[in-house]
Amino acid sequence: ETGVTQTPRHLVMGMTNKKSLKCEQHLGHNAMYWYKQSAKKPLELMFVYNFKEQTENNSVPSRFSPECPNSSHLFLHLHTLQPEDSALYLCASSQQREVTDTQYFGPGTRLTVL
């Protein structure tokens, strides 16, 4: 247990569906992150929130929409996804948005787009 939970753990959706991924951290951290992990590829940073404000969006397509209502919760809203979006989506948190701070990861949501 890392103190970061994600739901659902597995998700299968069609290209026309709308779904949301949820992340919650119980560590009192102020920064939260969404990553995409594809097989045999490096982690891809998607979004960063620091004190509930989005500070980074690494050229992510608009079919991915993040939401951070408070420092403990982070959502990733999905709509009209493509099969190449199938991957493991990881949430992480750290004390601050200082990259030298250790990031704590959730177990991920395994997403399959049909």
Added chain:
Amino acid sequence: GQNIDQPTEMTATEGAIVQINCTYQTSGFNGLFWYQQHAGEAPTFLSYNVLDGLEEKGRFSSFLSRSKGYSYLLLKELQMKDSASYLCAVTDSNYQLIWGAGTKLIIKP
């Protein structure tokens, strides 16, 4: 461009020692992380090196040479539970975290 290189896969025997290498070419350097990720689980923090030398933590040690752009993770007295992927990540001069693709370590009895 920025690049982190790690072997894709390694195999070792239970009780033995294994060294997982990581070389990096980044725009500046502000530290290097090692994470462990078991299949289907979250990556978990193992070590952080910012100065040259060896950092020992139980059975695991991490080494850094900034002049060579090189690090390794050394695992001693291997156990079956050490079967996992090991991720190397470097913080560049813009404080961006650059990740390697990970090394899958397979431990055989």
